Amino acid sequence: DAKTTQPTSMDCAEGRAANLPCNHSTISGNEYVYWYRQIHSQGPQYIIHGLKNNETNEMASLIITEDRKSSTLILPHATLRDTAVYYCIVVKTSYDKVIFGPGTSLSVIP
Amino acid sequence: DTGVSQDPRHKITKRGQNVTFRCDPISEHNRLYWYRQTLGQGPEFLTYFQNEAQLEKSRLLSDRFSAERPKGSFSTLEIQRTEQGDSAMYLCASSFGRVETQYFGPGTRLLVL
Numbered sequence: 001d002a003k004t005t006q007p008t009s010m011d012c013a014e015g016r017a018a019n020l021p022c023n024h025s026t027i028s029g030n031e032y033v034y035w036y037r038q039i040h041s042q043g044p045q046y047i048i049h050g051l052k053n054n055e056t057n058e059m060a061s062l063i064i065t066e067d068r069k070s071s072t073l074i075l076p077h078a079t080l081r082d083t084a085v086y087y088c089i090v091v092k093t094s095y096d097k098v099i100f101g102p103g104t105s106l107s108v109i110p
Numbered sequence: 111d112t113g114v115s116q117d118p119r120h121k122i123t124k125r126g127q128n129v130t131f132r133c134d135p136i137s138e139h140n141r142l143y144w145y146r147q148t149l150g151q152g153p154e155f156l157t158y159f160q161n162e163a164q165l166e167k168s169r170l171l172s173d174r175f176s177a178e179r180p181k182g183s184f185s186t187l188e189i190q191r192t193e194q195g196d197s198a199m200y201l202c203a204s205s206f207g208r209v210e211t212q213y214f215g216p217g218t219r220l221l222v223l
Binding site for chain 1: 114143145150151152153154155158166168201203211212213214215216217
């Protein structure tokens with residue numbers, strides 16, 4: 001079973017920030033939070049990951065709560081090309097098989 | 111392109127036939143994963159290799175499924191006596207390093223008639 005829960009779907013206006021929440025209340029101390037996205041008919045694409053500090057890269061920002069029980073992926077200026085299914089997963093530092101849930105289907109609307 | 115590649119991209123076969131898919135990971139990646147994805151669902155883990163060793167297999171991987179990675183480079187996934195329920199997207203991913211960041215290929219879409 002997936003260790004995370006996410007809303008099934010979300011809409012975001014083009015140009016606005018998209019904030020995608022994820023609950024991982026059972027996360028343990030050695031588990032990272034990872035985000036992937038999957039654009040229709042393509043393989044999943046790695047976005048960002050973090051342990052307890054907030055992280056930012058060229059694609060997105062990841063905000064992790066202090067208790068690590070939830071996180072938010074932020075796409076600062078959503079474009080139509082950001083329409084995809086976004087998966088939040090937790091992974092241990094060494095190998096652990098990745099369990100994907102159904103993710104959040106984000107629709108960016110013109 | 112130095113990403114993960116998969117071949118073929120699409121495969122249509124009749125029930126009962128055998129099919130084989132190939133995955134070429136990113137060259138320096140020592141870990142290789144296979145997933146299956148059906149419509150509306152996230153990818154489901156099938157199996158995992160570290161170099162040439164197959165270290166874990168999911169219960170989803172029935173006896174009709176076999177995967178190999180003979181020289182620790184490319185991998186093949188074979189499905190024998192295909193069934194209509196095998197119709198899905200088969201995804202391959204590779205990774206390297208202490209923290210698991212997997213890079214996925216485009217997938218092979220299988221349709222069993």
